[in-house]
Amino acid sequence: MSENQGPSGPREGAPGGEGRELAARARQLDAEDVLGVLRDRFVLDDTVYLDGNSLGALPRAVPGRIADVIAREWGELRIRSWTESGWWTAPERVGDKIAPLIGAAPGRVVVGDSTSVNIFKAVVGGVRMAGKGCTEILVDAATFPTDGYIARSAARMTGLAVRPVEPAGIAEEVTERTALALVNHVDYRTGELNDLPGITTALHSAGALAVWDLCHSAGALPVGLDAHHVDLAVGCTYKYLNGGPGAPAYLYVRESLQERFESPLPGWNSHTDPFAMDAAYAPADGILRGRVGTPDILSLLALEAALEAWDGVAVEDVRAKSLALTDLFLECVAAYVPAGRVRPVTPLDHRRRGSQVSLVCSGAGEVMDELIRRGVVGDFRHPDVLRFGFTPLYTSFADVERAAWMLGEVLGAPGASGAGG
Structure with missing residues (x-):
């Protein structure tokens, strides 16, 4: 995807100098990302999915595992699976x-x-x-x-x-x-x-x-x-x-x-x-x-398969990428969103920040609805908080830059909601 592409198609206007620099930096960070190969372990599309702090994406290992649990372990082995398949x-x-x-x-x-x-x-x-x-x-x-x-x-x-x-x-x-x-x-x-x-x-x-x-x-x-x-x-x-x-x-x-x-x-x-x-x-x-x-076997074994996505992953690398993703998002929001439209409530201090960014924005529900319509999925909390969750196993730096750019487009459009207090 070129720097002038949005999450669901061409951007209406090419980004300015600072925007081009941020887009180029996002591409460079993705090229250097030691966790970038993990993205292929998940079922994803062109949507920028920043709601993993509510529901994580589907790991590719899950559908086949659950199909086997249903067809073979439940369908053929039946009660024997409590011991032979390790259900117990x-x-x-x-x-x-x-x-x-x-x-x-x-x-x-x-x-x-x-x-x-x-x-x-x-x-x-x-x-x-x-x-x-x-x-x-x-x-x-x-x-x-x-x-x-x-x-x-x-x-x-x-x-x-x-x-x-x-x-x-x-x-x-x-x-x-x-x-x-x-x-x-x-x-x-x-x-x-x-x-x-x-x-x-x-x-x-x-x-x-x-x-x-x-x-x-x-x-x-x-x-x-x-x-x-x-x-x-x-x-x-x-x-x-x-x-x-x-x-x-x-x-x-x-x-x-x-x-x-x-x-x-x-x-x-x-x-x-x-x-x-x-x-x-x-x-x-x-x-x-x-x-x-x-035990709730079907969901429990789906979880077990999902955890295979963590094979070979160090939590310390996850944390480093999480902070880099949220740093870039905050920087891009500052560059792309019209002044006064949003206010971060997530701490800037790395020692006090989780893996999400929350922005106060009046009309947050309507703003998020429009973002989702345009292919950027986050969520909001009443009355005025936009939430964006960053899952380092599959979120790319390009996702982050595009999401911030789209937020700027939504809030810069005629009739867009203003900033919250």
Whole structure:
């Protein structure tokens, strides 16, 4: 595609000098990109897809794997596949594939259920491990709504109170009465990266546990759960891990806590002897006690195939490209978008930035609709935030430059929405 091509055809006007320089720089960055070959591992088209922070693109390995699961493992082997095809052990096997992407050793991650269910397990299980005299749960004040809903429900069940706190203030707000804090590693709305090591250390200093929501960080940047002694963590797999719509989530439990972890959902799949059908519950050893019911095999095995896209990939390289992509996008937005039309709310500081860029823009919903119509897919959050997610495994620098150029075209058009406050 030439520098005068848009994501869905020729650009209406060739870019000026600065634009030509940015387009040329994007091409050079793509030529030097060590992760560029990974793009072929995904099913993509001419659309500039910048919504991988909501739903990742389809990895090429998935359709064939699922066809085999349906036709052979389910269609021919049927019940035998629980043992012969490894269905029974899939939750911990797939967990071990996710583990290195979040800085965990084998045996510390189990896959299954939704993010919401795993947050419930982690929060209630964490409260049960907390010291006597704890009266409160701290919750990230800017949290994704479901996290807050689950935390408040868990608090009602355990007799504790929920106290919303800004993540940056947790070190000052935590007390000996705090059982745990539930914090988002990356703010879903602004893309701000919270200080996982520092917050975890502050919580531990007060005797509280750290529970992290990794939905917007896993697969986009190093997490370091083991290295930073995180207690519990949860995350989805359909964003940067590209597991597909409704793909199962995962639960991490620090190894030293596993034998104390008491799940509030003691299903038969986490029993030490599931097929004994014992009326008395006895939890399995280790991370297996994070399982609940029968695994959702089709989506679980789709996720397992999707994770093949990570073969040979270093998370550190992913982080380096993520920052380079977001830097270029911010630079191109500044060059292409008329002054005053948008305002970045994602931190410029690399230490505080996830893998998305959020821009305040009045009429954000209508602007995004027009971008999508023109072949640039992001999303927006009410009332006025445009969100662009950058998945380093398949997002190119040319994608970034074209998306910013198209945003400038949309906001520079007669009647385009003005900037938000």
